[in-house]
Every structure is written in C-alpha cells, then in structure tokens.
Amino acid sequence: MNWKYVTLKKEHFITTVILNNPPVNTLSSPCIAELRSLFRELAADDDTRAIIITGEGRFFAAGADIKEFVSKLGDEKQGLALAEGGQALCNEVEALKKPVIAAINGPALGGGFELALSCHFRIVSDQATVGLPELKLGLIPAFGGTQRLRKITGTAAALDLILTSRTLSAHEAVELKIAQLAEKEEELMNTATAVAMSFVEGKSMTSVMRAVECIIQGSNESMERGLERERKRFAELFLSSDAKEGIHAFVEKRKPDFYHS
Known part of the structure; x- marks a missing residue:
C-alpha cells in the first residue's frame, strides 16, 4: 500500500x-x-x-x-x-x-x-x-x-x-x-x-509479544488481574513449539532455532 x-x-x-x-x-x-x-x-x-x-x-x-x-x-x-x-x-x-x-x-x-x-x-x-x-x-x-x-x-x-x-x-x-x-x-x-x-534478536516472538502484553496491559489493571494474565500467558507458552525448542536448546547448550510459533 x-x-x-x-x-x-x-x-x-x-x-x-x-x-x-x-x-x-x-x-x-x-x-x-x-x-x-x-x-x-x-x-x-x-x-x-x-x-x-x-x-x-x-x-x-x-x-x-x-x-x-x-x-x-x-x-x-x-x-x-x-x-x-x-x-x-x-x-x-x-x-x-x-x-x-x-x-x-x-x-x-x-x-x-x-x-x-x-x-x-x-x-x-x-x-x-x-x-x-x-x-x-x-x-x-x-x-x-x-x-x-x-x-x-x-x-x-x-x-x-x-x-x-x-x-x-x-x-x-x-x-x-x-x-x-x-x-x-x-x-x-x-x-x-x-x-x-x-x-x-535470539528471542521467540511468541514470548516477546506476551511479555509486552503483560507489562502494558498490567500497568492499567490491578495487581491481581495482571498476575492472572501472566499465569495464563506463561501456561499458553507451554504449548508452543518455541518453548520446547528454547528449553531443549538450553539443556543441550546450543543456540535455539525459534519457529516463532
């Protein structure tokens, strides 16, 4: 455009x-x-x-x-x-x-x-x-x-x-x-x-975007609501390919190759 x-x-x-x-x-x-x-x-x-x-x-x-x-x-x-x-x-x-x-x-x-x-x-x-x-x-x-x-x-x-x-x-x-x-x-x-x-750089966008969301939205919410959002986004990442890749890469002492999904 x-x-x-x-x-x-x-x-x-x-x-x-x-x-x-x-x-x-x-x-x-x-x-x-x-x-x-x-x-x-x-x-x-x-x-x-x-x-x-x-x-x-x-x-x-x-x-x-x-x-x-x-x-x-x-x-x-x-x-x-x-x-x-x-x-x-x-x-x-x-x-x-x-x-x-x-x-x-x-x-x-x-x-x-x-x-x-x-x-x-x-x-x-x-x-x-x-x-x-x-x-x-x-x-x-x-x-x-x-x-x-x-x-x-x-x-x-x-x-x-x-x-x-x-x-x-x-x-x-x-x-x-x-x-x-x-x-x-x-x-x-x-x-x-x-x-x-x-x-x-070197980070998964699936986690970057959730971190930004938690910080920005949390600044406009109560602590209780912000912590609830944080828990949910953390749990969601346990289903992501990138969390699996990042954790395995850490254990295997190599750089992660993120899929951003």
Whole structure:
C-alpha cells in the first residue's frame, strides 16, 4: 500500500515508520487515520518484529493540525471526535504486542509528544525537545497526555510540565524518565536500531509479544488481574513449539532455532 504521510523502511525484521508530513510532521486527522491503518497492518505482519517511529526533517512531530480546529470551534461533538481519534491512535500503539520505539529526532510537541509517550521505549536526540503546550491555546492535552505523562513522571511533575507548558531538553527528559536514553543526533537511528535488535534478536516472538502484553496491559489493571494474565500467558507458552525448542536448546547448550510459533 502507498502511504501518504509516512515512509517505511524494513530491515532485519525491524520496520521504521518515518513521519513525513512537512514541514513539521503535523498529526492531522487524515495522518492519524493513516497511522492507525498502518499500525494495524504492522501488527499482523510476520516480517515486522519491532517498530521504530521517527520524523523526517527537523521535527519528530509538532502535534495536531491546529488549523483544523478553527472550523470546529463551538461544536463539542467535533472536539470530542478530534480527541477520540488521537486517543485511539495512541491506545493502539501502546497496545501493540510488538515493541515500539520512539526515536525522537527533534521537537515532539503536543500530540507528537503524546504519540511518543504511547510507545514502549523512547530515545531522544540531544537536539530534541518535548512538551505539552496546549494550555497556551486554551486547551488541554487530549491524546492521552494527562494520563500517560502522570503515570511516567508522577502527579507533581505532570502538573508542573502541563501547567507551565514548558519544553524539556533531552537531558531533562531522561532525568524525569520520560525517555530511557539520550543520544547524539547522528547516532540516534543506529542506537534505536540496536535497541530494537536487542528486544527481538535470539528471542521467540511468541514470548516477546506476551511479555509486552503483560507489562502494558498490567500497568492499567490491578495487581491481581495482571498476575492472572501472566499465569495464563506463561501456561499458553507451554504449548508452543518455541518453548520446547528454547528449553531443549538450553539443556543441550546450543543456540535455539525459534519457529516463532
């Protein structure tokens, strides 16, 4: 399929999604709809075992297309539809069972930052900045930012960042655990690829996907429900070819040859 707002690169079972909606990779409604279709496709693609999201040019993503808002002002249903579309995209990215890495190459603001927050792992370029400036528009973050940022940083830091609308440097993002790594601009994609490889290389996707599911779904559930899910997924793997291969390979002191089934 030809994609209008993204460029795809596939290598070694890693798919890189490059946001390409110049000049600042705005997450317009059509772009969001396309991304939702793309991620559903990648979820079912056996040749994709990990996903990297980054931006073309200087920006990761500058957020929603504010020009779209002008014609929708005064219509609560239109506002709800905008929020629902952005939240649906971020929810679907977070719920993917394949590891998703945000390689934040430049400013990630508003909805662009919220998209990055929905990824499972975040690496920031030393030239990148992140922030949620929506209050300056008389709005609030509505693609999940109030909730995901709070879960990552805690309530006090989320209140600080959202109410002040300030942007954070790469160093500050790592310090607040918003990003796991900061990297020099020229090394960002090499590092993101190495991280993606470390998540899937030499591992069975049957177990990788269940691990991601248990961690992400468990973060939104009670401990009891999360442990129940963990037990069930562990037991399911006892029926898999890969568990049999992995355990036999360990006993026989050789590398496993996984079937990913």
